[in-house]
Structure formats: structure tokens, C-alpha cells
Amino acid sequence: MRRWIDDLGLTEDRIIETRRVHLAPPDGPKAFDRAMERAAKRDAQPEAASLKAPIGKRQPKRTEGARPSADELAAFYANLVNSDGFLPANTISSTIRDAMLSRGLVTPERLRAPGVH
Numbered sequence: 001m002r003r004w005i006d007d008l009g010l011t012e013d014r015i016i017e018t019r020r021v022h023l024a025p026p027d028g029p030k031a032f033d034r035a036m037e038r039a040a041k042r043d044a045q046p047e048a049a050s051l052k053a054p055i056g057k058r059q060p061k062r063t064e065g066a067r068p069s070a071d072e073l074a075a076f077y078a079n080l081v082n083s084d085g086f087l088p089a090n091t092i093s094s095t096i097r098d099a100m101l102s103r104g105l106v107t108p109e110r111l112r113a114p115g116v117h
Contacts, residue, residue: 008040070099078105 005012018039068076077096080087082105092100092111100106 008036010036010040010043014039014043071103074099074103074105078103081106081110 005015010018015036018035021035073096077092078100080091081100097111101108101111
């Protein structure tokens with residue numbers, strides 16, 4: 001009983017209440033240990049639930065800075081296209097493709113190499 005109080009944090013009243021529910025466990029004395037562990041876990045759940053973030057609340061929108069301009073986006077993607085690294089064909093949208101070409105940041109041949117159309 002002392003272990004249930006010290007290790008599991010149960011009160012004597014809670015131990016007696018749990019013992020009344022499990023009068024004669026089929027597994028012997030070890031079943032009482034498991035019953036007391038489950039009781040301690042159930043007692044701890046309301047505390048843990050109160051620490052969780054409320055469900056259904058939206059997170060505030062991120063306002064850490066201004067969005068990049070069209071010129072900055074075009075320059076960023078132009079660096080990706082002009083580098084020798086792997087570039088999936090679907091990385092570049094048609095809007096970004098047109099922005100890079102109109103600004104002269106990439107050549108049409110360089111865009112065709114990774115398969116951008």
C-alpha cells in the first residue's frame with residue numbers, strides 16, 4: 001500500500017475505492033498493482049488534458065515579415081535553375097517562369113534542361 005501512495009501518488013481513499021471495485025482479482029495480488037496503476041493513470045489524465053492546447057482554436061496568422069516581391073521570387077528561382085543541383089520540373093510555376101524570362105535571369109535553354117515548359 002505504501003508503494004501505491006509513494007510511487008503512484010494515490011490517496012488512501014482512492015486505494016480503498018479501487019479495492020472495493022476489484023474485490024477478488026483473478027490474477028492474484030499483482031492484479032491489484034495493475035488496478036492501482038490504472039487508477040493513478042485515470043487520476044492523472046484530467047491534469048494532462050488541461051495542459052493540452054484547446055481543440056478547435058485557430059492559430060494566429062504568421063506576421064513575421066513582408067512577403068517576397070515578384071523580383072525576389074524570380075531571383076530566388078533563377079538561382080535554383082542556374083545551379084547544377086537537382087531541380088524537379090514542377091518546382092517552377094508558369095508565373096515564375098515568365099517572370100524569370102521577362103527579367104532576363106534565365107535563358108529558355110536553361111529552363112528546358114530540367115524540363116520546365
